Amino acid sequence: MAYQLVKSGKRQKDTRSDSQLMVDLCGGDEDAFSEVIRRFQGPIYGLLIRMLGNEDEAEELLQETFCRLHRYRENYDPERPLVTWIFTIASNLAKKRWRRRSRWITVPLDYVNLTSPGKTAPHYESGRVELRASLEEAIGALPPHYREPFLLREKQGMTYEQIAEVMDIRIGTVKSRINRARTRLRRLLKDTWENWK
């Protein structure tokens, strides 16, 4: 394909928009599907693993998300952003999985990267690492219906409207859930934050 020129062993960056990729995929361009996977695998895997707390399940649902995207590609409306559509698929799969488990899940800290990229005072950085670890733990302790909108807002940078679309809830509900998630996190992290500050 013209978009997939191989130059000095590295694949050239695909400049097509998300919607264009889906249009091309519907037209039979399988390279477009590869690009969709490449673009969205990280964010979706990050959300799923934090929602499910289990690598195996997150991987399985990640595969299923892309399988569904491929299977139902004709249903995609190019006028709407692909990011909300694909996150809606992943979110629905995660919800199904919770219903099957019927209990709250705490995310293990196995995957937490405790390296500190900053170059500031060591005591400040050690506090920061501790705060990051505590934050991971606190996010894992949030109920899923608070955790999901919070992560979509903070990690994916989605707007309230997009989150409402992904979760199929009203914007007011999104706002109140994010507000409650933050309130809980403040309560859980108060001591750690006071020490770090």
Next chain:
Amino acid sequence: MQDKQGPHPPATTSQRHLGELEVNCREASKLIDLAVDGLATDEQLQLLEFHMMGCSRCRSSFQMTMDISRITRTLSSPTPPPDLEARVRQRLAAADSSPSLSRKAALFRRIAYGAPIAAALLLVFGLNTIHPGSQRSDEYASEAVVGPSKEIRKGVIAKQEVAVAPFSGYRRNASPLTF
């Protein structure tokens, strides 16, 4: 004393604005979210700043929320499996090669979900059609003919109503759906 000085002078512009700038902590919490998300208007920011000037708790909440938001954005993102695309394509190929299997699975799923719903509907209709209290009402009628006084009869009926099975007593007043 007030009479000597006359009526209070009208509030100055700054005083009027100070009164309008008051929000409580609950409202401030919502404004904190908007401010952290960068969605607060200038007026809302002004309200929040004014509130935080006199409320150390909300000031602390605001700083903490900002820090939580900033650090959450920098949390590590787990790396997806390197062979993801190959696995997805494998799954798609497997699904394409055995469409009848997926159709069977869909049918089985429909039965699995449908059976409990059908059972529940049968139970609801069954409770509506069966009248376990009808026999008892005949007994009451016979007691009414040969029984003693009205008051005693009422007492007997009341006691019996307590003693009988719950469905017969509730039948007239409540639908089985209310259980």
